[in-house]
Amino acid sequence: xxxxxxxxxxxxxxxxxxxxxxxxxxxxxxxxxxxxxxxxxxxxxxxxxxxxxxxxxxxxxxxxxxxxxxxxxxxxxxxxxxxxxxxxxxxxxxxxxxxxxxxxxxxxxxxxxxxxxxxxxxxxxxxxxxxxxxxxxxxxxxxxxxxxxxxxxxxxxxxxxxxxxxxxxxxxxxxxxxxxxxxxxxxxxxxxxxxxxxxxxxxxxxxxxxxxxxxxxxxxxxxxxxxxxxxxxxxxxxxxxxxxxxxxxxxxxxxxxxxxxxxxxxxxxxxxxxxxxxxxxxxxxxxxxxxxxxxxxxxxxxxxxxxxxxxxxxxxxxxxxxxxxxxxxxxxxxxxxxxxxxxxxxxxxxxxxxxxxxxxxxxxxxxxxxxxxxxxxxx
Ligand SMILES: *Cc1c(COP(=O)(O)O)cnc(C)c1O
Numbered sequence: 001x002x003x004x005x006x007x008x009x010x011x012x013x014x015x016x017x018x019x020x021x022x023x024x025x026x027x028x029x030x031x032x033x034x035x036x037x038x039x040x041x042x043x044x045x046x047x048x049x050x051x052x053x054x055x056x057x058x059x060x061x062x063x064x065x066x067x068x069x070x071x072x073x074x075x076x077x078x079x080x081x082x083x084x085x086x087x088x089x090x091x092x093x094x095x096x097x098x099x100x101x102x103x104x105x106x107x108x109x110x111x112x113x114x115x116x117x118x119x120x121x122x123x124x125x126x127x128x129x130x131x132x133x134x135x136x137x138x139x140x141x142x143x144x145x146x147x148x149x150x151x152x153x154x155x156x157x158x159x160x161x162x163x164x165x166x167x168x169x170x171x172x173x174x175x176x177x178x179x180x181x182x183x184x185x186x187x188x189x190x191x192x193x194x195x196x197x198x199x200x201x202x203x204x205x206x207x208x209x210x211x212x213x214x215x216x217x218x219x220x221x222x223x224x225x226x227x228x229x230x231x232x233x234x235x236x237x238x239x240x241x242x243x244x245x246x247x248x249x250x251x252x253x254x255x256x257x258x259x260x261x262x263x264x265x266x267x268x269x270x271x272x273x274x275x276x277x278x279x280x281x282x283x284x285x286x287x288x289x290x291x292x293x294x295x296x297x298x299x300x301x302x303x304x305x306x307x308x309x310x311x312x313x314x315x316x317x318x319x320x321x322x323x324x325x326x327x328x329x330x331x332x333x334x335x336x337x338x339x340x341x342x343x344x345x346x347x348x349x350x351x352x353x354x355x356x357x358x359x360x361x362x363x364x365x366x367x368x369x370x371x372x373x374x375x376x377x378x379x
Contacts, residue, residue, distance in 0.1 A: 006359050008312040010352040011183045012247045014239045022235035031231060034211075038234035042189075045241055050162060051169040052196045054203040057229040057237075058210060061158045061180025061193035065091035067227055068176045068195050069126075071206050072152050076123035081111040082320035082331070083339045084130040088156045089319045092128070100124070101320045101330040104339045108132065108271065109285075109346075112338070113141035117149075119330065126152040131170060132315075133283040134159040134186075135274065139173040154178065157196070161186040162248065164278045171196045181233075186248065186282045187240055189233040250353040251281035254360060258284055258349060261364040267293025268367065283314065286367075287345040297345050300367070304347075309363055311347045318343050 026032065033039075039057060046055050058064035069078075069091060078092050082101040092099045102119045105112040111129035127146055129137045137155070146153045155173060158180035163170045171177045181192030195206050205222075208215050213224030262268060267289040273279055288297040295303075297313070304311050318339050320331035333340070349363060 004308065006309045006350050006355075006363070008310055008348055008350050009184050010354065011188055012240070012243065012353045014243060018239055019235070022239065023232070026231045026235065033228055033230040035207075035228075036231045036234070038231045038238060039229060042229075042234040042237045042241075045238060046194065049241060049244070050171055050196070051164070052171050054197045054200065056195045056197070056203060056206040056210065057234065058193040058195065058227050059229055059233075060191045060227075061178060061182060062087040062091060063210075063225065063227040064178045064180075064193035064195050065154075065156060066094050067206065067209050067225065068154050068178050069095045069097065070209055070222075071195070071197075071202065072126065072154065072175060074126045074152060074154070076125045077121060078126045078128050079111075079116055079119050079124060080128040081130050081132075081339075082318040082336050083109050083132060083315050083342065084156060084319060085158070085315065086319050086322065087158075088128065088130055089325060093324075097125075098123070099319075099325065099328065099330075101328070101336060103336045104132075104342065105138075106338050106342075108135040108274075109339075109342055110135065110137040111142070113138050113145060116142070116145050120149055120151075124149070124151060126154060128154045128156060130156040130158070131160045131163070133271070133285055134161070134163050134280045135271065136160075136163060136165055136170045136277065137173075139165075139170070143173070152176075158182075158185065158193075159280075159282045161280045161282070162244070162278065163280050165274075166276045167278075172198070176202075181237065186251070186280050187237070187244055189229065189237040189240070192229055192233050192237065247353040248280055251351055252279070254351050254355055255279075255281045255284055257357065257360055258364070261361070262286070262367060265293075265368045265370075267291070281351060284349045284351045285314065285346050286349060287342065288347065289345065297347055301347055304363070304366055307362070307366055309350065309366065311349050313343075313346065314348045316343045316346065 077098045079100045083104045089099045102115045153174035155177040157177040177196040179194040181189040209224040210227040213220045213222035215221040269287040290296045
């Protein structure tokens with residue numbers, strides 16, 4: 001059989017025939033962008049599905065992060081995590097804000113609330129945590145600190161689609177939550193993103209900011225940007241929503257299979273579901289303890305590659321270790337011990353709705369050398 005690359009993710013695409021009527025409708029209306037019909041429909045449909053009050057669609061998650069900081073007029077210093085995709089910190093830099101890195105907690109690798117207070121200075125205006133891998137941050141503790149010090153909270157919720165804690169949407173935490181609908185995410189609009197907010201005035205401000213700051217035909221109220229989602233993207237979103245529950249359910253089955261099959265492998269650790277949380281299974285990270293496993297994470301990464309299995313070292317290196325940011329005081333080696341360890345041990349295994357069980361077993365077999373060989377040759 002032909003050896004195909006198994007990638008860490010693969011977009012779930014609806015049948016092409018189902019996309020054509022949307023395109024026909026766009027062609028007929030001749031409205032390609034600027035808050036068109038599908039844009040409006042998708043905003044409403046996402047509010048309903050996600051259980052949030054207001055959502056503003058964007059061309060991508062990074063520009064949504066940048067705009068969220070503008071919307072709240074964040075300046076000075078912002079406390080954030082080094083354990084994320086680099087866009088989290090870039091969004092601060094593009095706003096002339098100084099990132100202050102604080103370490104992560106060892107259980108779910110999210111910003112550690114216990115370490116936030118020590119990093120607050122008179123210049124701190126906000127906290128920007130990330131719900132890494134879709135696991136909710138300790139939102140109550142973060143809110144308490146933010147309220148005590150008068151700080152805003154902007155969540156990078158780019159890994160979080162439809163995640164709830166005891167039926168409460170995680171996206172409702174913080175002053176604003178930012179989503180990404182990039183092709184590699186659980187829900188995609190080719191490229192895309194959104195900001196979730198809680199009142200009409202803020203929704204209006206964000207809508208103005210993403211459209212050059214226009215508040216009316218002849219009125220510009222802020223130095224806005226062009227960050228609009230177009231009608232083709234919005235149509236893709238409407239179509240994706242139809243299969244989102246089925247896709248998340250398939251991801252859950254994959255996560256459970258990995259957990260069952262990798263259980264007890266010496267030196268290999270992974271996360272369990274959190275009681276009361278509805279997860280979206282955006283990633284399946286495992287940690288490799290070099291001593292106990294007998295190999296380093298990078299050796300495992302290379303070995304998997306030899307077998308055409310492409311895991312990803314999310315997140316390696318840390319954002320604070322990139323040449324652009326390593327000069328910052330909070331980035332100095334030793335300041336972020338948990339993140340510095342996790343970044344050396346983590347690898348995300350392939351997860352996507354159509355990942356076949358046979359391929360999952362091939363991955364498991366590579367990771368668990370002690371297990372009896374599956375007889376794949378005879379199949
Ligand atoms: C994907 C992602 C982003 C960037 O989103 P884009 O839509 O690709 O611009 C930002 N932060 C995190 C944590 C992400 O995973």
